[in-house]
Amino acid sequence: MNSEFVFIALPVSALIAPSAFAVQYLTVDQAQKAIFPGKSFTGSPIKLTGDQRKAIEQASGVRVLRDEQHVWRVSGGGWFIVDEVVGKHEFITYAAGLTANGSIKQIEIMDYRETYGGQIRDQKWRVQFVGKTSKSTLKLDSDIKNISGATLSCRHITDGVKRLLAFYEIALKH
Amino acid sequence: MRSRSNIEVRRCRPLLGTFVEITACGRDERFLARGIEAGFAVIATVNRLMSFHDPLSDVSRMNRDAFPKGVKVHPWTWQVMKVSKRFAERSHGTFDITVAPTLTAWNYLPRYGYQFSPTASSRDIFLRRNYEVFFCRSLIVDLGGIAKGFAIDRAVDALKENGIECGTVNAGGDLRTFGPTSQLIHLRHPTDPTRIAGAVRLRERAMATSAIYFQRRKHRGRYVSPLLDGRNDQAACKLISVTVAAAECMTGDALTKVVFALREKAAGLLAQYGADALLLECDGAPSWMFHSSCDTPDRTRFD
Numbered sequence: 197m198n199s200e201f202v203f204i205a206l207p208v209s210a211l212i213a214p215s216a217f218a219v220q221y222l223t224v225d226q227a228q229k230a231i232f233p234g235k236s237f238t239g240s241p242i243k244l245t246g247d248q249r250k251a252i253e254q255a256s257g258v259r260v261l262r263d264e265q266h267v268w269r270v271s272g273g274g275w276f277i278v279d280e281v282v283g284k285h286e287f288i289t290y291a292a293g294l295t296a297n298g299s300i301k302q303i304e305i306m307d308y309r310e311t312y313g314g315q316i317r318d319q320k321w322r323v324q325f326v327g328k329t330s331k332s333t334l335k336l337d338s339d340i341k342n343i344s345g346a347t348l349s350c351r352h353i354t355d356g357v358k359r360l361l362a363f364y365e366i367a368l369k370h
Numbered sequence: 371m372r373s374r375s376n377i378e379v380r381r382c383r384p385l386l387g388t389f390v391e392i393t394a395c396g397r398d399e400r401f402l403a404r405g406i407e408a409g410f411a412v413i414a415t416v417n418r419l420m421s422f423h424d425p426l427s428d429v430s431r432m433n434r435d436a437f438p439k440g441v442k443v444h445p446w447t448w449q450v451m452k453v454s455k456r457f458a459e460r461s462h463g464t465f466d467i468t469v470a471p472t473l474t475a476w477n478y479l480p481r482y483g484y485q486f487s488p489t490a491s492s493r494d495i496f497l498r499r500n501y502e503v504f505f506c507r508s509l510i511v512d513l514g515g516i517a518k519g520f521a522i523d524r525a526v527d528a529l530k531e532n533g534i535e536c537g538t539v540n541a542g543g544d545l546r547t548f549g550p551t552s553q554l555i556h557l558r559h560p561t562d563p564t565r566i567a568g569a570v571r572l573r574e575r576a577m578a579t580s581a582i583y584f585q586r587r588k589h590r591g592r593y594v595s596p597l598l599d600g601r602n603d604q605a606a607c608k609l610i611s612v613t614v615a616a617a618e619c620m621t622g623d624a625l626t627k628v629v630f631a632l633r634e635k636a637a638g639l640l641a642q643y644g645a646d647a648l649l650l651e652c653d654g655a656p657s658w659m660f661h662s663s664c665d666t667p668d669r670t671r672f673d
Contacts, residue, residue, distance in 0.1 A: 201615050201646040203656045204554075204569040221382050230381070230403070290384075305382035305389065341393075344570075344613060345558035345579040347542040350384035 217343070218309040222291070228268070228276055231293035231302045237268040237276055248367050256362035258355045265363060274301065275368060277360055281352040286310050290353060298364045303357065310348065381406050385413050386518050388542030394529060395536040395549065405532035409525040409539060416521035419447050420513045422470070422479055429513055433470075433484055437505035440498075448501045450513055450520050453620060457516070458492035458600065460639055461628045466492050466600025470512035476589050476605075478596040484510045491600070514596075519578060519623025522546050526619075539619075546576035546619045559654045560611040567611075567654035576619035580626035581611035599631040606630045609652050616645035634658055 222230060228237055242265050244252070249260045261282070268276040273296030280289050287309045293301035379402040382391040392409045394402040421427045428447040435441050443451070457465045471486050473479040490509035497503055518541050525539045526546050536549025547553045552573035559565040560581050570577065582595040586607065597606040612629045616622040621643050629636040629647050640647050640660050649658040 201570060201572075201648075201659075201661060203648055203659065204571065206566060206568055219380075219382070221380055303383055305384065308382060308389065342538060342540055342545060342553055342555045343543060343558060343566075344545060344555050344577050345543045345563070345581055345611060347388050350388055353384040 220307050222304055222306045227291035227304050227306050230304055232270050236271040239268040242267050242367055251366050252362045256358040258359040279356055281356040283352040286348050292360050379403055383410055385417050386541055390541040393538045394534045405529045405534040408528040408532045412524045412528045413521045419444050420517040422512050432503050433510040436503050437508045440502050440504035442502050445501055452497055454516055455492050455495055457624045463601045464599055464628045464631045465624050467511045468492055468509050469598045469600055470510040472603045473596055476594045486510050515627050516624045518544050519620035522619040544578040544619055544623050547572050560650045561609040561652050567650055575615050576622045577615045578622035578626045579611055579613040580630055597630050611650045613648040614645050616643055
């Protein structure tokens with residue numbers, strides 16, 4: 197078995213090329229089924245007022261980048277929220293399931309994109325992923341399925357979840 | 371083409387401070403999803419028990435109270451402590467879970483106002499049979515260098531117990547594959563995580579890579595990293611990467627830290643654990659490779 201442990205050098209083109217790594221794990225529909233199996237969903241984007249935005253920032257200590265939040269009410273109680281976080285090198289879409297009393301039921305990463313060289317701050321670069329199907333996202337380095345070596349920390353997701361909990365308290369609960 | 375006989379389900383959640391991805395292959399999507407759920411559940415348990423940041427975790431409880439009175443912990447925490455202590459002995463202190471004070475000084479870990487003696491080491495940790503942990507000097511532990519590997523191993527157990535025959539658990543770049551098919555695992559370039567330096571094919575085995583590309587920072591004018599040599603608290607600062615393959619991920623996870631410090635001198639320890647190692651230099655080229663002659667390494671025993 198150990199004879200398989202062989203270092204496979206890659207062609208020079210492959211060594212230079214990958215500047216982005218992207219995986220789509222779940223579409224909105226799949227994420228809903230994964231977190232709330234058998235439930236139905238009523239979607240409505242919630243627009244935040246300036247005051248609400250400030251209140252969320254104050255309560256969570258995290259900046260609110262967008263005025264609108266994609267929210268679905270779940271049959272039988274609970275909420276399904278799709279949110280995005282942007283880090284230094286990562287741009288991640290994730291889904292959060294909240295129980296009827298506002299506690300986190302489950303978090304699922306929907307799309308993970310990792311890139312270097314500053315594209316992440318470029319709105320246009322990010323827009324190319326929005327609403328894309330799994331096929332189009334996976335075009336980037338689809339042969340790379342597993343990477344060994346330290347991955348980015350999930351701190352931005354942790355912050356994002358803090359912000360969502362404040363969002364629930366301020367904009368959703370009542 | 372994907373046929374019904376070979377579906378792959380892949381899920382990712384934020385856990386253990388990083389992204390944990392579980393992939394399972396088989397026939398029935400719901401069956402696979404159930405197995406994956408069980409895998410995430412045990413990782414969440416390990417996360418809860420061994421987090422340095424959670425004040426209710428076993429690690430925090432030990433850091434507060436194992437000196438002087440002793441603390442009863444979960445059997446899993448006890449096992450990881452036991453294995454950590456053994457790694458410290460066998461690596462002559464190169465791997466040491468008591469380096470946390472230095473990590474807090476460099477802001478890799480929060481301080482929390484713990485008291486500790488600067489010369490304490492793993493030798494000052496005592497484990498009683500009733501899952502009680504006792505520190506005979508004031509010290510703090512961080513299981514960050516080994517708990518991830520342990521969590522991956524327990525997740526693989528959970529997937530198998532749920533009837534999954536083939537899959538991969540990858541937690542922040544440490545991973546383990548099981549089942550009949552081999553996986554191509556790409557390795558990041560040691561100086562530039564943007565690039566891929568090469569790949570290794572893996573089957574029925576775990577692999578961990580340590581490098582400092584994301585973590586190296588300046589502290590008081592010199593570079594530091596969270597990869598410490600427990601013998602002298604010196605941080606690894608060279609932009610190399612160390613990959614270790616072993617039967618269990620916990621072994622691989624801990625051994626990467628030892629190889630980082632000892633390089634070729636770690637060969638004896640690698641052989642003891644039936645592990646293979648690969649060292650990539652700053653230019654991305656392999657400079658040392660170790661093949662373990664032992665083909666069927668024992669599972670780590672917990673006693």
